[in-house]
Amino acid sequence: MITAGKYEGQHPLHPKARQILLDAFDQGWADPTQISSQGRQAQALLTQARESIAKSLGLKVAEIELWGEPELISPIAIWGAPGFGTAPFIYGATERSEIIGMRAKSKQSFEISVDLDGAIDLELLTQTLQPNSIVAIQSANIETGAMQDLKAIAKAVVAQNAHLHIDATASGVRFVKPSYWSTLHFDARSWNGPAGVGVFALKNGARWSNPLPHTKPTRSPNSFSIPLALAAASALENWIIDEAGNSARLKSLIERIRNHVKQTIADVDIAGNAQSTLPNIISLSFLNVSSEQLVAALEVEGFSVASGSACVASSLEPSHVLKAMGLLTHGNMRINLNHDVQDGEITKLLALLPGIISKLREN
């Protein structure tokens, strides 16, 4: 399946996660904080889910919190970092808008530019960093799949003992955690889990305080849905089992797209390079093509693709990600492959694409 949308659509739940979700909703849930036997049962299952998620993410149970509103995790993680507001806030130019928007709450903010492949300017980051800085960097970008060199970034940040927030919503588990980080953000959708569950992680020993109003010590509003949390844990367990094989297969399909498009279509801007891009995402911009017409032409053929071009995003402004990378913002389409994509779908897409592009260019 080829998908589209903000998180490039929500992929179907893993069948096992779906079963857990349906059973859990049928059963109904007691409040896990109450001492009734049903409450204790809910608590036990939740503890199990938490342990499973932590283990799958390579984190300690005490380091993670589940959130029912995943979009809030990065802003809250940054907001709660020591000194946020007065301390320098540093972020990459291709971060998600929720993160870039945090600059309005900081007295000094710095945007770090990226190169044509989407990698942040490490030298500029190093020069900008101060001991009390708060740095927000994504492991990978959802629009282009461009991955950051987190090992090098973490090295620069740890040298100043600054706060490092990593937004892993696009990569999910498809990245290597650097040895130094402070806060992390995952979204269950990235491993085919349900929407509405996110994971906030606070590294053992890192300083952070909950900026939301609270009276008891807590790091999460704990307002997430228990059935969704159980399904998220199951989806992650199942995702990890097949991950290596799936990634390798998707990577080879994406490479096939990259090479075929390069060979058959002139004047195309392909984001990033094969080495530092997620295995499931490719972003293509065709010169002198209207993405609105391109998306519509592909829709007719049964392909649902997303676009970062202004005319499709129903705003006047083109994608800030393409712009920051210096890539063509019009004629853009991005493909995000799910595990269940068939080789035949790609063959069909590649057979159609050159004809569609040349027809649109004639208009």
Added chain:
Amino acid sequence: MATELDCRGKRCPLPIIELSKKIKESELGQQVLLLSDDPATAADLSAWARMTGNEFKEISADNFLITKSS
């Protein structure tokens, strides 16, 4: 003397498409003054110049001077 191409009020990708046509008809070294108020034009011009080997300069807001260089 640069030829003027007024694309004000036209949305992306029209300014770049019209510019591409104009440049195709132009001689090497010839200049085009593109007037465009679409927010995507500045970003797209730099990508367009990189991809096609032509040169451009933003001379004032919404005014771009393009030189056919390849």
